[in-house]
Amino acid sequence: MKIVFFIAAWVAIxxxxxxxxxxxxxxxxxxxxxxxxxxxxxxxxxxxxxxxxIAPMIVGSVYVTAxxxxxxxxxxxxxxxxxxxxxxxxxxxxxxxxxxxxxxxxSVIYGFFGLVVLVPVLRNLFxxxxxxxxxxxxxxxxxxxxxxxxxESAIRAVPKSYYEGxxxxxxxxxxxxxxxxxxxxxxxxxxxxxxxIGRAVGETMAVVMVAGNQEIIPNGLFSGVRTMTANIVLExxxxxxxxxxxxxxxxxxxFVFILIINFLLSLLKGxxxx
Amino acid sequence: MELETQRMDCLTLLLKMVMRLxxxxxxxxxxxxxxxxxxxxxxxxxxSLFVWEYNSDNVSLMPALINTVYLTTLSLLLAAxxxxxxxxxxxxxxxxxxxxxxxxxxxxxxxxxxxxIVYGLFGMIFFVxxxxxxxxxxxxxxxxxIMILPLIMRTAEEALIxxxxxxxxxxxxxxxxxxxxxxxxxLPAAAPGILSGVILAVxxxxxxxxxxxxxxxxxxxxxxxxxxxxxxxxxxxxxxxSEGLHMEAAYATAVVLxxxxxxINGLSTLAARKLTGGFHE
Amino acid sequence: xxxxxxxxxxxxxxxxxxxxxxxxxxxENEITALIGPSGCGxxxxxxxxxxxxxxxxxxxITGQVLLDNxxxxxxxxxxxxxxxxxxxxxxPNPFPMSIYDNIAFGPRTxxxxxxxxxxxxxxxxxxxxxxxxxxxxxxxxxxxSLSGGQQQRLCLARALAVAPEVLLMDEPTxxxxxxxxxxxxxxxxxxxxDYTIIIVTHNxxxxxxxxxxxxxxxxxxxxxxxxxxxxxSLPKDKRTEDxxxxxxx
Numbered sequence: 001m002k003i004v005f006f007i008a009a010w011v012a013i014x015x016x017x018x019x020x021x022x023x024x025x026x027x028x029x030x031x032x033x034x035x036x037x038x039x040x041x042x043x044x045x046x047x048x049x050x051x052x053x054i055a056p057m058i059v060g061s062v063y064v065t066a067x068x069x070x071x072x073x074x075x076x077x078x079x080x081x082x083x084x085x086x087x088x089x090x091x092x093x094x095x096x097x098x099x100x101x102x103x104x105x106x107s108v109i110y111g112f113f114g115l116v117v118l119v120p121v122l123r124n125l126f127x128x129x130x131x132x133x134x135x136x137x138x139x140x141x142x143x144x145x146x147x148x149x150x151x152e153s154a155i156r157a158v159p160k161s162y163y164e165g166x167x168x169x170x171x172x173x174x175x176x177x178x179x180x181x182x183x184x185x186x187x188x189x190x191x192x193x194x195x196x197i198g199r200a201v202g203e204t205m206a207v208v209m210v211a212g213n214q215e216i217i218p219n220g221l222f223s224g225v226r227t228m229t230a231n232i233v234l235e236x237x238x239x240x241x242x243x244x245x246x247x248x249x250x251x252x253x254x255f256v257f258i259l260i261i262n263f264l265l266s267l268l269k270g271x272x273x274x
Numbered sequence: 275m276e277l278e279t280q281r282m283d284c285l286t287l288l289l290k291m292v293m294r295l296x297x298x299x300x301x302x303x304x305x306x307x308x309x310x311x312x313x314x315x316x317x318x319x320x321x322s323l324f325v326w327e328y329n330s331d332n333v334s335l336m337p338a339l340i341n342t343v344y345l346t347t348l349s350l351l352l353a354a355x356x357x358x359x360x361x362x363x364x365x366x367x368x369x370x371x372x373x374x375x376x377x378x379x380x381x382x383x384x385x386x387x388x389x390x391i392v393y394g395l396f397g398m399i400f401f402v403x404x405x406x407x408x409x410x411x412x413x414x415x416x417x418x419x420i421m422i423l424p425l426i427m428r429t430a431e432e433a434l435i436x437x438x439x440x441x442x443x444x445x446x447x448x449x450x451x452x453x454x455x456x457x458x459x460x461l462p463a464a465a466p467g468i469l470s471g472v473i474l475a476v477x478x479x480x481x482x483x484x485x486x487x488x489x490x491x492x493x494x495x496x497x498x499x500x501x502x503x504x505x506x507x508x509x510x511x512x513x514x515x516s517e518g519l520h521m522e523a524a525y526a527t528a529v530v531l532x533x534x535x536x537x538i539n540g541l542s543t544l545a546a547r548k549l550t551g552g553f554h555e
Numbered sequence: 556x557x558x559x560x561x562x563x564x565x566x567x568x569x570x571x572x573x574x575x576x577x578x579x580x581x582x583e584n585e586i587t588a589l590i591g592p593s594g595c596g597x598x599x600x601x602x603x604x605x606x607x608x609x610x611x612x613x614x615x616i617t618g619q620v621l622l623d624n625x626x627x628x629x630x631x632x633x634x635x636x637x638x639x640x641x642x643x644x645x646x647p648n649p650f651p652m653s654i655y656d657n658i659a660f661g662p663r664t665x666x667x668x669x670x671x672x673x674x675x676x677x678x679x680x681x682x683x684x685x686x687x688x689x690x691x692x693x694x695x696x697x698x699x700s701l702s703g704g705q706q707q708r709l710c711l712a713r714a715l716a717v718a719p720e721v722l723l724m725d726e727p728t729x730x731x732x733x734x735x736x737x738x739x740x741x742x743x744x745x746x747x748x749d750y751t752i753i754i755v756t757h758n759x760x761x762x763x764x765x766x767x768x769x770x771x772x773x774x775x776x777x778x779x780x781x782x783x784x785x786x787x788s789l790p791k792d793k794r795t796e797d798x799x800x801x802x803x804x
Contacts, residue, residue: 001453002363002367002383002452004359004364005331005359005360005362005366005367006363006367008355008356008357008359008360008362008363009359009360009363009364009368009374010378011360011423012360012379012381012382012385012423012424012427013379013381015385015420015423016381016384016385018396018400019316019388019392019420022396022399022400023392023396026283026399056408060336074296075296075299075300076300078292078293078296078297079293079296079297079300081293082293082294082296082297083297086293087297094532095297095301098301098304098305099300099304100539100543101304101308101536101539102303102304102307103539104477104481104535104538104539105307105308105481105482105532105535106480106481106482106483106511106531106535107483107510108483108508108509108511108512108515108531109311109481109511109514109528109531109532110307111515112311112511112515112524112526113307113310113311113529115515116314116515116521117310123283140499141303144300144303146418170460172283172286173289174285174286174289174293175285175286175289177289177368181485198387201389202387202388202390202391202392203389204389204390204391204483204484205483205484205512209515209516229389229391229441229484232391232392232394232395233391233484236394236395236398236487237487237488237489248392248393248395248399248415251391251392251395251396254389254392255388255392258388258389258405258504259384259387261387262383262384262387265387266383267302369612386660438648440644440646440648441648441650441651442646442649443607443644444648444649444650444710444713445650445660446607446610446637446713447605447607447637447641447642447644448638448641448660448661448664448713448714448717449634449635449636449637449638449661449664449665449717450634450660450661450664451634454664458660459660460648462651462652463650463651543576
């Protein structure tokens with residue numbers, strides 16, 4: 001039986017290898033054919049004219065992810081401080097189930113909500129409904145539960161003595177929580193934010209529904225935007241030949257982003273363990 | 275109380291307000307989102323949404339609901355034994371810190387970080403095109419099985435590790451071998467935790483869209499064979515809202531989807547609580 | 556008669572030597588108590604008698620442990636060894652299942668499936684552990700619902716159910732109240748007619764009360780080994796005397 005368990009454990013490695021090989025075997029030749037610089041830095045994505053530059057999508061992903069973090073991280077971290085240090089037991093339970101509910105809501109529902117609520121509101125306010133801003137707000141909402149729950153457990157892991165030590169020096173409860181406890185939970189909170197980034201970069205359906213999806217480098221908050229994930233899901237259905245391989249290459253670039261994020265995450269976890 | 279207010283400096287006050295504000299925003303977001311969908315959706319729930327046949331006039335969600343069950347079953351049949359066996363290897367057999375174990379953990383973490391659209395793309399090229407399965411329940415099931423594998427592995431391993439060593443020692447001291455110890459003592463003790471992870475995976479499957487559109491496809495019919503295309507509830511939700519023709523039905527479908535996922539996640543939490551309760555009687 | 560004979564046993568955890576060239580014998584149908592300060596290798600010795608040390612990957616053993624003149628570190632099947640040499644742990648560790656299933660776990664491991672036979676074994680084991688009267692009406696209840704003392708007697712019954720020849724007990728009463736402790740001690744006295752019992756204890760009075768032979772350990776070696784009467788009234792070694800009179804440890 002041991003050998004059966006061992007083989008089962010190897011399936012995970014096999015799957016990763018299979019996905020890597022498949023992304024690279026299809027993606028690399030395509031990047032070679034298009035030219036690495038043309039592919040990564042090219043600003044024109046026009047499959048009809050055999051132009052495959054994914055710079056707009058890379059920039060798009062970076063923009064909306066940055067926006068999401070700017071919105072989600074402060075709210076999430078501060079909420080986590082409140083939950084870990086100030087909320088009463090019953091309120092804590094309530095907040096925690098709300099966060100769990102939020103984490104469980106499928107992205108297509110977030111997308112739908114963005115489409116029927118955020119888009120009209122932002123269109124009335126700023127003229128354009130589907131934009132970098134809309135996608136950022138929606139993604140910011142979506143990464144909240146990830147950031148809140150991980151940041152909360154990081155804060156909880158800080159020894160009580162930090163908080164009590166600060167209180168004993170005459171600091172208020174709030175000051176103690178923010179200036180003694182929070183810095184001590186730094187690496188855990190960073191890990192929470194990085195995981196949030198990972199989620200935002202990889203999110204597809206919700207973004208597709210509210211971002212506008214124009215294959216241009218956005219020139220402002222209210223410009224439409226297409227992310228790498230959106231690029232794949234929008235064109236996968238009908239792509240063939242070099243076009244299809246260019247989409248796989250897009251996924252490969254996305255995969256590299258995720259690998260970097262995972263690497264950062266494991267660095268932070270190592271730091272936390274110390 | 276007097277003293278307390280005297281010590282209340284500006285920064286403290288500011289921090290207090292910022293905290294209240296942030297928590298309110300976070301909570302209002304979820305309340306508004308869920309509330310909005312329930313309020314707009316519940317009035318649109320009608321029996322006609324639950325009839326057997328889908329057509330362009332009546333966008334029944336019944337086929338999608340049944341497909342979701344099929345797809346969940348298929349993915350679990352593939353991923354649950356694999357994930358649990360892998361966890362048994364990691365928790366019960368492998369020596370800590372050994373190279374293979376580190377590699378397996380790294381692989382599982384990498385899998386967990388891969389965006390679902392990349393799974394969808396992989397599933398499409400590998401299962402749909404290369405293996406010539408076409409848009410099918412089977413292709414969707416295999417794709418999702420890979421996607422939920424790391425989740426099941428991790429939760430099962432955590433559940434196994436949380437089983438006290440005293441149980442294992444007790445069984446070994448009676449002369450039970452490792453296999454018997456694992457299956458008769460450790461697995462039953464870890465069952466609630468493992469179950470919690472499996473239910474969590476069911477939630478992931480029910481909510482997944484991006485990995486399914488190009489693997490299981492979007493046909494709104496109950497499949498006759500595993501080789502038929504089948505849209506799940508989430509995919510149904512996506513098609514409805516992107517077509518924009520049946521918004522009332524879309525709201526109602528959203529209600530069903532939210533309630534379904536909330537129930538699934540609630541069950542998972544319940545199971546997890548049973549695990550932590552079990553060892554401290 | 557010698558039930559277990561240890562010959563020149565050395566035991567290492569990595570580079571740390573826990574037992575140094577130890578040789579000693581354990582007599583059949585006697586209670587032998589192992590005493591000494593914490594960390595002197597008593598528990599380690601106990602675990603090397605049913606090879607529970609195998610679970611520690613850094614553990615290395617040289618020398619011989621003979622059970623009825625057969626080396627347990629030789630070709631002997633480790634599971635069968637553990638059937639013959641039962642163990643009761645410091646903290647009661649009933650499995651999270653019913654009282655009945657706890658006792659039946661061992662016999663089932665050795666292929667006994669017939670309900671009648673299992674019922675019989677369960678009743679006999681619980682009776683010899685003096686807990687049958689308390690549990691006869693609740694055999695299907697979870698073993699975790701028992702009190703600590705009851706749990707420990709259940710674990711004793713569980714060990715007895717596989718009909719062992721030797722019983723190893725690692726401070727079996729250290730987690731129990733005085734009344735439960737007394738019950739276990741009485742039990743051991745009754746059980747030694749059928750079993751060879753080796754017990755690690757930190758409780759001097761306990762060792763004096765129940766053991767036929769006592770061995771005193773310090774750091775990594777055995778200082779003195781003799782009849783309990785002699786050890787506790789006329790210790791030959793100064794260090795033994797210091798320890799049993801409470802001057803250190």
